[in-house]
Amino acid sequence: MKSQSAIPDGTGRSLSTTLASADLTSPGTALCTKALPEKPPVVWCEDRFAKPEERFLMREPATSPSPAASQIVVIIDGSAAVAQAKDWLVRAIENQAGDGLTLVLADDHARRVTLKELENYRFTGGRDNEPALREGIRLARESGAPIVWVHGPQAVGLAQAEALLQQIERGTKHPLIHEIQAVAEPNRLAEAIYRTGCIKRGPLLLAPEQDFSQFLKNLQTAHQESG
DSSP: OOOOOOEEETTEEEOOOOOOHHHHHSTTOOOOOOOOOSSOOOEEEEOTTSOGGGSEEEEOOOEEEEOOOSOEEEEEEOSGGGGGGHHHHHHHHHTSOTTOEEEEEESSSEEEEOHHHHHHOOOOSOOOOHHHHHHHHHHHHHHTOOEEEEEOOBOSOOSSHHHHHHHHHOSSSOOOEEEEESSOSOBHHHHHHGGGTOEEEOOOOSSHHHHHHHHHHHHTSOEEEEO
């Protein structure tokens, strides 16, 4: 672990650092800070290129209630890159109480599977996750469930990007997709749908089995979220 401290910078403080290329893409790289005060101050910055009335950008801390999800659609990338994560994925899902998880395997198609079928599945090749996302969105719209998408790299862009974007944006309520990287590599599919505002970055899995299991449990428990 490398510790650094911010230095005085005008009326505030700033911190500048450089990471090696390997550290940017390797799993387990995280920025840890000291705990913030209970009521952090307003954060602001100046955009000198904006219109006068839009020059100062402000952000204030806020919380909003997040209801417990009775159902969760879990999409799992079936590619070879995710094979190393299979054991902890199976154990984390097995730790969940009840039958509130719907598992969809992304294997170039969208296949609903049981936990046993996932355990016996052989992760191979590079798999197109788009069909599984389409099915996951359909299921989420029917039940109001959030989507948890566990994936590896997706190097190839979408063949039907606009069709998927239209499906996401259709209706009065957009689906919520929690994106979790099992392998830290570029994902062009996530980039293609990022502009919809439906993707929310999931937790960094420093202890994969425990962190993923707890994340699923949190989704199934009513809580307050910082925004």
